[in-house]
Amino acid sequence: TGDHSDDHPDLQMLNWAACLHELGISVAHAGYHKHSAYIVGNADMPGFSRMDQSRLARIVLAHRGKLEKVNSASADTRDWSLILCLRLAVLLHRSREDFNELPLTIERTGSGYQLGARAEWLSASPLTTASLNDEQRLWGVIGIDLKLRTPRHTAGVIR
Incomplete structure (x- = not known):
């Protein structure tokens, strides 16, 4: 098996x-x-x-x-x-x-998690991007880092 x-x-x-x-x-x-x-x-x-x-x-x-x-x-x-x-x-x-293809990747890090997303997808999905920024804040409150990374942005809040 x-x-x-x-x-x-x-x-x-x-x-x-x-x-x-x-x-x-x-x-x-x-x-x-x-x-x-x-x-x-x-x-x-x-x-x-x-x-x-x-x-x-x-x-x-x-x-x-x-x-x-x-x-x-x-x-x-x-x-x-x-x-x-x-x-x-x-x-x-x-x-x-x-989705034909999932727009996010997730990776475990030492202090939390790292999400990866294409900048184009984030730009085309402003409500989802705002929700992901809210998620970063919510996870931070309990001491778990949640970072969102794109090829154009190295870390932090995506605008």
Whole structure:
């Protein structure tokens, strides 16, 4: 048998979080991420340990809004990567359009993460660029660096 990267437990957790993150919309649009996390954290979910269910709820909760709400919940270090991936997926898929090619790359650094994006794509996507700048600020608040790099910009805020 070959190595199936999608069988990795963290990727399975990310997939489940992606499938369930909007569950709370059925309760209310306002604060739906909180409703989603509550449902995921408290539902009977055969096959999930309480620890895995709690972890999944934490990732779902963190997909939107301030990150401080999960920073104090002693999120596993590897969870930050899953949270970032889910947050970026939600941010990029906001218009529900599919991409032929993903516009961002992600790299783990010693103090956080580095995103790569073409300057042309950022210029053509001003709302997404503004959201990425907001993400940089939100991650900085919890002490995790999130840098956005382009061939024309070496680091920092893209304007």
